[in-house]
Amino acid sequence: MEDRELIVKTSAYIDRHRDEMLSLWEKIVSIESGTPDKEGVDRVGAVLKDELESAGVETAVIPMERFGNLLTGVWNKEAAGQPIVLIGHMDTVFAKGTLEKNPFRIDENGNAHGPGVLDMKAGLVIVVYVLKALHEYGYGKRPIRVVFAGDEENGHRQTNAESEIRKLCAGCAAAFNFETGFIDDGLVVGRKGSCRVTLTVHGVAAHAGNDPQRGRNAILEMAHKIIEIQKLHDFKHGLFVNVGVIQGGTVANAVAASCEVGIDIRYDSFERLEETLQAIKKIAETRTVPDTTADVTWTKPSTVMPVSEKNLELFRHVQKTADMIGYGKLQTKKVGGWSDSCLAAAEGVPVVCAMGVKGANNHSMEEYAVAETLFSRAKLALASIITF
Template structure:
């Protein structure tokens, strides 16, 4: 039997020998437009990757979605008794159809790759595919692997049941690696904030501003007090972001406004933190500065949060050791505000490290770029992390 060191060496050699094949697949799937509302495009990427996975002993299933891109899941040696490792990715991008023409796939002389979704996260899909190939090629025989490529991550799975599918895929896993957008400073994401939307509506008494203003109860004035109090809950240093982002109230200048509404976005690092801020908002809503005004609070279902928990940090420490083992260099922990499927996996209770994908910057914009050579480095980092786990 081969030992871990030999296996890893073979796996890394496999990546070294696959540079052209990896770049070719990267170019091919970046050149298939798959904006989040372009089901046809996403499904095309899905079919392409399904073929690619099946070529390396992965049993795949396409989960059809009616109004969103399909979801691709796969199992690699599911018969092995140990707990599986999950590889996460998404096939949709934020770019509308037609973007490719203005921003085709290309690698410039500084080694930066461009194109819609080149960084977020088509490169990550390529990494996941070749990690599985390398595992097959090097004779890895320890754990089963699972793979989950969502077709509608960029809209938070709003039009599909992907959330349930992903939860099911996460079940029983030892750990998950998400090949989302990597950072140039080699920060790996161990925490992502959850988000929640809250609407506060104040009802006052509308009245003619010239004839009987004394009868009026200004909903805008009441809301002005509340906005200042709510905005004071913002606690940047402690990772709690509260933003009153929209205010609507009144009808015409010559009427005391009878109603006013605000919309608040809250980002939090733990569910406890969110519950605490929601409690405070309710207290603020209940207390009236302007007599006879009333407030109502409603909120969206809060999204899952990837808490920078001990489990994620422990998995990160493992990745850090793997990085040292192969001479990758320093990696560090990072906490970010944006949501990803890692939040879902984390909420299922499995350790997750996110942003394992190719390194780059400016995702979700036309200036998005990826450092092309990191495609190989990051595949190696993932392989070292997996083989030694």
């Protein structure tokens, strides 16, 4: 079948399955799956596994002990071309019980609501129906791999999902990630890496009324350090440093013996991160309040998705396809948030992210998705795959 014909047929398939797509969306939003809720994430995985299998996808579940399992699949395995990988995640940032206050619904403006409705359960529905449509009409060019992670929202910090995902991305010709889409039709071609730092200051406790001179105030020392750390923030050059959490002291009438802050760093290169970590170490070692000490620890730095020529080329392909099917104008976007696209990028695979439904306010109760884009984005993905 000619590409053109396949695009028309698969697009009509999406139109014929609007109700089914909406009900799958409702079904998986109505299963709560916050990242720590392994049982919930795995229930979403079980639904999607069945759906993928009905599209002829050969699935596999890679079990994770404490977090949601990783669901993978391959379709059209025997095809000769270099594979394409479709990426998504099944966990959300919402705690159990959120659904009751924010059930799935589509309002009079056509906006869908519910925990994870945008980030990114709609994207999972798109992937399933892209495969169902291709399966129906027998697209032959390339194998298509699927990766649905169960613990993306904490960056796979406590599982080996990262290495498994990288393995599945390796050797692919292109990766499309169906993360949160933007209202302005921006597609993400670059993402920063992130690293969390914990800085603790140890002082000396003392009664604030009886012998304050004996105390060494850890909070005061931390205050000096925070000012210095925030000076490292360099928005103009793309380095974001944020002291986001602080905890210290016990009661107002005691000199604080300890104080701890949590710091988030977003970077475009590991060199810049390394410089920043060294600077924080130096700040930790420099004391203003005598006799205080400090220690610093940080998490494993996450991978970066640089704005590469490969990504831009893939974006141009999607734009060309969008023009061809009358979707309209897209734009490139670079964002500070991490996603699994960074893992595809680390494997040298061209990647375009934020291919999911359009919406706003993700990670909050005000999160919403434009319901109609469930279909338009599925058609865009289909055409982009078919013509690639």
